[in-house]
Amino acid sequence: MAEMFVTPKDRVEPLPGLGKNWGASLLWTLLMVICSLLLFSKGLSQGSPAQRVAAGATIIFLTGIFLWMMRSGETYRPRRVFYVALGFLFPVGFILELIAQRASMSISWEQMLLGNTPFCYLALPMMALPAVLSKTIIFPGSILPTPENHHAFGTMLALWFGATLILGRGWCSWGCFFGGIEEGFASLRRKPLWAKIDRRWTLFPWAVLSVVVVGTAISLAPFYCEWLCPFKTVTEFPAVTSLRTAVQFGIFTTLFAAIVVILPLLTKKRTQCSFFCPLGPIQSLTNKINIFELKTDPDRCVSCGLCEKACPFLAIDRGEGGLRQVNMYCSRCAACADVCPKGAVRFRIKGTPFTVNSSAPRMMFLLATWIFATMFGGSIIANSVAKILGHLF
Amino acid sequence: METALILGLTSGGACLATCGPLVAAFLTAEQISLKRSAALLTVFLSGRLLGYIGWAVVSWLLGQAIFQNTAGMTIFAAADLVLGGWLIYYGIYRPLGHSHESCPASILKPLASPAIIHHAFFRSGIWGILSGLQVCPPFLAAVTGAARTGSLGGSLLFFLVFYLGTGLWFIPFPFIGTLGRFRQVAQVARFLTLPLGAYFIYSGFISIAGGNSFYG
Numbered sequence: 001m002a003e004m005f006v007t008p009k010d011r012v013e014p015l016p017g018l019g020k021n022w023g024a025s026l027l028w029t030l031l032m033v034i035c036s037l038l039l040f041s042k043g044l045s046q047g048s049p050a051q052r053v054a055a056g057a058t059i060i061f062l063t064g065i066f067l068w069m070m071r072s073g074e075t076y077r078p079r080r081v082f083y084v085a086l087g088f089l090f091p092v093g094f095i096l097e098l099i100a101q102r103a104s105m106s107i108s109w110e111q112m113l114l115g116n117t118p119f120c121y122l123a124l125p126m127m128a129l130p131a132v133l134s135k136t137i138i139f140p141g142s143i144l145p146t147p148e149n150h151h152a153f154g155t156m157l158a159l160w161f162g163a164t165l166i167l168g169r170g171w172c173s174w175g176c177f178f179g180g181i182e183e184g185f186a187s188l189r190r191k192p193l194w195a196k197i198d199r200r201w202t203l204f205p206w207a208v209l210s211v212v213v214v215g216t217a218i219s220l221a222p223f224y225c226e227w228l229c230p231f232k233t234v235t236e237f238p239a240v241t242s243l244r245t246a247v248q249f250g251i252f253t254t255l256f257a258a259i260v261v262i263l264p265l266l267t268k269k270r271t272q273c274s275f276f277c278p279l280g281p282i283q284s285l286t287n288k289i290n291i292f293e294l295k296t297d298p299d300r301c302v303s304c305g306l307c308e309k310a311c312p313f314l315a316i317d318r319g320e321g322g323l324r325q326v327n328m329y330c331s332r333c334a335a336c337a338d339v340c341p342k343g344a345v346r347f348r349i350k351g352t353p354f355t356v357n358s359s360a361p362r363m364m365f366l367l368a369t370w371i372f373a374t375m376f377g378g379s380i381i382a383n384s385v386a387k388i389l390g391h392l393f
Numbered sequence: 394m395e396t397a398l399i400l401g402l403t404s405g406g407a408c409l410a411t412c413g414p415l416v417a418a419f420l421t422a423e424q425i426s427l428k429r430s431a432a433l434l435t436v437f438l439s440g441r442l443l444g445y446i447g448w449a450v451v452s453w454l455l456g457q458a459i460f461q462n463t464a465g466m467t468i469f470a471a472a473d474l475v476l477g478g479w480l481i482y483y484g485i486y487r488p489l490g491h492s493h494e495s496c497p498a499s500i501l502k503p504l505a506s507p508a509i510i511h512h513a514f515f516r517s518g519i520w521g522i523l524s525g526l527q528v529c530p531p532f533l534a535a536v537t538g539a540a541r542t543g544s545l546g547g548s549l550l551f552f553l554v555f556y557l558g559t560g561l562w563f564i565p566f567p568f569i570g571t572l573g574r575f576r577q578v579a580q581v582a583r584f585l586t587l588p589l590g591a592y593f594i595y596s597g598f599i600s601i602a603g604g605n606s607f608y609g
Contacts, residue, residue: 200580207584214402218395243602247595 025070028363032066033059036374043382050393054386061085062378066370075334075362076310080183083173086377087180091234093384096391098236106239121160122178122231125209125282126216126224127153159376166368168290169283170332172273172313174369175376178231179273186264186312194266195309201275202314202329209278224278230255270312274329284328292347292365294326294337297354300344307336307345332365396538397551401558403589404480404531405582433517438563440518442556444525448532449539449552456540456548466600472537473597479530480590484583531559531586534593 036059037044043055061082068078098105145152163171172179208228215223225232227248233256240246255276263271273280287293296307303322315329316336326336326345336345347362348354459465539551562582 203577203580204584204587206581207587210581210585211403211588214399218399243599247598 022071025067028070028367029063029067031367032370032374033063035371036062036378039375039378040382043386047386048390050389051382051386053389054382057385058378058382061381062370062374069366073359074338075366076338079173079333080187082373082377083180084184084187085180086177086381087182087184089381089384089388090177091181091231093380093387094235096384096387104239105236107236108239108241120225121156121176122229122277122279123222123225124157124160125278126212126222163372163376164283164286165290166372167332168287168292169280169330170290170292170365170369171283171286172270172277172280173331173333174373176273176279177377177380179270181231181234182260182264182270182272183312185261186268186270188265189268192266192268197267197269197314199314204275205277205280208276209281212278227251228255230260230272230276232256268312269314273331274313280329283331287328287330291350292332292361293350294330294332294334294345295348295354296324296326297344297346298323299354300342302342302344304341306339306341310335310339332369337362397535397554398558399592400531400535400538400589401555402561403558403585404534405559405562433513434563436514437517437521437524438560440521440523441525441560442521444522445552445556446549447526448536449548450545452536452539452552453542453545453548455536456543459540469537469541470597470600473534473593473600476530476534476537477590477593477595477597480534480586480593483530484586484590531589534589
């Protein structure tokens with residue numbers, strides 16, 4: 001990735017970081033440390049030794065990432081370190097929990113019907129229509145949290161909705177732990193082996209969403225979870241007991257290998273998120289109601305195309321005269337802003353004019369986003385690390 | 394009938410992507426009011442229904458001729474596999490229609506040209522029948538599904554549900570002028586044939602392997 005990003009000496013406009021102003025960087029970081037301490041206070045004070053070590057390590061990790069963002073002005077690379085860690089640690093923690101509970105990653109229909117399956121936000125788009133038609137939540141879990149299952153439909157809906165108000169599609173780059181796995185694979189190669197991607201595939205998630213919504217409404221079963229979710233491979237899947245479940249397992253694993261591992265590795269793009277995930281279109285629409293955006297200043301853009309190459313979502317369009325414009329699929333990962341040598345792509349609050357070297361919108365976005373990331377992603381990281389430590393020692 | 398509805402809803406998008414330009418060209422050939430446009434579309438869809446009924450009868454006859462023994466069932470399962478592959482190819486590689494020429498029914502265009510049939514309503518009805526009789530992958534998929542029902546009533550019902558599913562996609566056509574993103578919608582619609590193709594491949598595979606049904 002390094003050669004794709006502009007080095008400081010090539011940059012005409014500096015990144016909107018605090019640079020040598022250590023005082024300001026530390027002050028902002030201190031604010032985040034206080035937030036982290038408050039959020040992890042229970043783990044630090046009442047947890048097992050493994051939980052205490054994990055909470056402490058997570059606070060140090062999150063603090064380091066935030067300080068990096070503050071000082072350097074970079075957003076994409078520090079975020080990627082956090083996000084890839086989240087993406088890889090979540091399934092490890094989840095699998096260890098499953099192994100501890102029932103010594104297997106597979107789940108029987110009887111166990112699913114007991115409602116002990118954690119609700120996944122990827123299932124949100126398909127729940128609406130059956131909920132209206134049948135007045136029930138068809139996902140085999142509980143609507144409200146129970147002592148056995150905190151990750152119920154209501155919890156996840158509230159969490160997702162709150163995060164969406166702050167982040168828009170930023171959820172896909174700062175919150176969704178599944179995306180971290182493919183981002184990890186996408187960042188392994190320095191250059192893409194396959195650079196020419198047909199842009200019409202960015203419309204495919206709309207087709208998946210349509211099929212999932214209709215399929216779920218007709219079958220009154222979580223169609224996506226049953227047939228299409230690639231992440232079943234690294235979480236929980238129906239026990240293979242028939243030809244049908246064998247086919248389902250084959251679909252999950254093939255999709256996982258193809259669009260979460262191989263294609264990101266070849267293209268350096270987030271192929272599952274960009275070309276398949278049914279939540280993606282809904283998240284893209286939430287960009288319309290979110291106050292933050294990444295936008296190109298037409299007076300500064302020199303049409304070099306670096307932002308287009310760097311964008312992992314194919315969310316940069318070519319406008320008139322080669323001018324690049326960020327489209328609705330933007331996930332606010334800020335790869336475009338970091339790579340732009342002229343500082344033309346930048347965070348903005350909608351409706352405000354471009355102002356020279358203004359770092360305020362970025363700072364506001366980062367503060368809001370990082371509090372959420374600490375709360376959601378940070379707690380997942382701490383949980384997973386605690387489980388790994390508990391398993392090892 | 395779930396299959397017919399899924400098939401209709403998903404392949405209706407492909408119909409829209411393929412034959413939409415034909416219907417749009419035909420509805421916007423002259424400056425007409427929304428009311429007249431809706432009336433012409435109604436006649437078109439009625440004609441299309443007649444075409445579907447024709448296919449339902451053909452499917453029933455085909456089912457009677459072939460679908461009576463194990464060998465016949467294997468033939469249908471193999472047809473599902475081939476159709477599934479064809480639908481996927483159709484969704485990925487066949488370009489979107491830039492004009493009404495992309496619709497298979499357009500080869501019969503001379504039969505219903507304004508030079509031969511002067512009355513617009515009569516012409517739209519003929520167009521509807523022709524577009525309902527065309528041979529394209531989603532239609533052939535519907536034929537295999539209807540033939541499996543084993544009775545004329547079942548076959549008619551299958552095509553009626555299939556028709557309702559596909560017909561939903563044509564409702565926005567009177568407002569076509571306001572649909573600025575037609576091309577994107579048409580592309581999404583075309584992509585819908587991919588999961589549909591995957592479903593047919595699955596269905597064929599399960600039939601040949603002797604497994605359980607899709608929702609069984």
